[in-house]
Amino acid sequence: DARVTQTPRDKVTEMGQEVTMRCQPILGHNTVFWYRQTMKQGLELLAYFRNRAPLDDSGMPKDRFSAEMPDATLATLKIQPSEPRDSAVYFCASGLDPGLAGGQTQYFGPGTRLLVL
Amino acid sequence: DAKTTQPNSMESNEEEPVHLPCNHSTISGTDYIHWYRQLPSQGPEYVIHGLTSNVNNRMASLAIAEDRKSSTLILHRATLRDAAVYYCILSNFNKFYFGSGTKLNVKP
Numbered sequence: 001d002a003r004v005t006q007t008p009r010d011k012v013t014e015m016g017q018e019v020t021m022r023c024q025p026i027l028g029h030n031t032v033f034w035y036r037q038t039m040k041q042g043l044e045l046l047a048y049f050r051n052r053a054p055l056d057d058s059g060m061p062k063d064r065f066s067a068e069m070p071d072a073t074l075a076t077l078k079i080q081p082s083e084p085r086d087s088a089v090y091f092c093a094s095g096l097d098p099g100l101a102g103g104q105t106q107y108f109g110p111g112t113r114l115l116v117l
Numbered sequence: 118d119a120k121t122t123q124p125n126s127m128e129s130n131e132e133e134p135v136h137l138p139c140n141h142s143t144i145s146g147t148d149y150i151h152w153y154r155q156l157p158s159q160g161p162e163y164v165i166h167g168l169t170s171n172v173n174n175r176m177a178s179l180a181i182a183e184d185r186k187s188s189t190l191i192l193h194r195a196t197l198r199d200a201a202v203y204y205c206i207l208s209n210f211n212k213f214y215f216g217s218g219t220k221l222n223v224k225p
Binding site: 004031033035042043044045048050056091093095097103104105106107108109110111 | 149153159160161162163166168204208211212213214215216217218
């Protein structure tokens with residue numbers, strides 16, 4: 001049963017520290033999405049990759065967040081420096097783009113729960 | 118961005134059908150309608166999606182209005198494991214924008 005994996009599952013850090021979250025998409029999938037979930041804002045799309053190329057990161061705070069795909073099996077989301085307002089659950093999702101705009105199913109990982117003190 | 122409107126919460130009895138409504142009056146012709154659900158402490162999980170026609174799968178049915186401005190997710194026999202937040206999402210070019218969802222409570 002193929003699944004998206006995320007590490008770490010939980011992270012507690014102090015303000016100003018760098019945080020790196022990792023995601024392993026389902027083998028064969030060619031799209032990767034990063035989301036953030038807070039009680040106040042709900043689920044927000046941060047970034048979207050297709051074939052490892054960033055297509056949209058308009059939802060991401062540019063000054064401190066960065067997202068990359070070093071290879072097809074790894075996606076990373078970095079926050080530097082971290083702030084208390086970054087505390088949230090960060091989800092990665094992957095999918096297979098069928099070439100039909102909007103018809104893709106996204107498979108979500110279990111999330112990384114981040115607490116910045 | 119296209120928006121969806123859902124009731125904040127709904128309640129159902131176990132083993133009875135549940136109809137979860139969603140309004141999306143600003144839907145465009147190429148927007149797909151997706152439904153996902155999120156169980157406590159888990160990531161969202163795919164339920165069903167469609168474009169114009171009604172859809173059925175092993176989890177649920179999706180009824181889409183003829184003008185596509187609304188849709189209904191139908192769980193045929195609710196179980197306690199179906200208690201979750203259900204999100205109705207419009208998607209174009211594969212980008213999902215989640216609304217606040219409907220929290221479904223299933224009573225034994």
